Amino acid sequence: MGELAKLPNISKVNEEKLLAAGIDTPERLRQLGSRRAIELVRACSDPGACVNMLYALEGAIRGVRWHDLPKEVKDELKAFHRTLR
Numbered sequence: 001m002g003e004l005a006k007l008p009n010i011s012k013v014n015e016e017k018l019l020a021a022g023i024d025t026p027e028r029l030r031q032l033g034s035r036r037a038i039e040l041v042r043a044c045s046d047p048g049a050c051v052n053m054l055y056a057l058e059g060a061i062r063g064v065r066w067h068d069l070p071k072e073v074k075d076e077l078k079a080f081h082r083t084l085r
Contacts, residue, residue, distance in 0.1 A: 004029065009056035009066050017053075020045035026060075034058040035080055042084060051081040 003025055005015040021040035023029050029037055034057035041049045052066070054077050059066035069077075 004060075007060040008064060009059045014053065014056060017041050017045045017049070029057065030061050034061055034077065038081070039084070051078055054081050 001012065002015055002019070004010050004018055004023070005012055007026055007029075010018070018024075018029065018037065018041065021037070021044040023032065023037055023040065032040070034054055037057050038049055038054045041053070046053075055066035055069060055074060058073065058077060059069055062069070
């Protein structure tokens with residue numbers, strides 16, 4: 001298990017997608033933010049990365065399970081994700 005997979009919501013599979021996108025540390029993920037990270041993942045390793053992965057990334061950055069993100073944050077992330085299509 002790498003550093004990223006130690007974060008909440010980041011499975012080994014998600015860690016591999018992040019690594020393929022050049023995001024190799026928790027610090028780099030935090031620096032980029034969830035929105036930029038999902039853009040890179042979609043461009044480099046998973047063009048169909050869903051809104052749940054975006055939630056997972058935001059939760060990982062905040063140190064919480066994505067289920068516990070405030071509704072307003074989920075709504076903002078969902079609206080952003082729609083613009084990626």
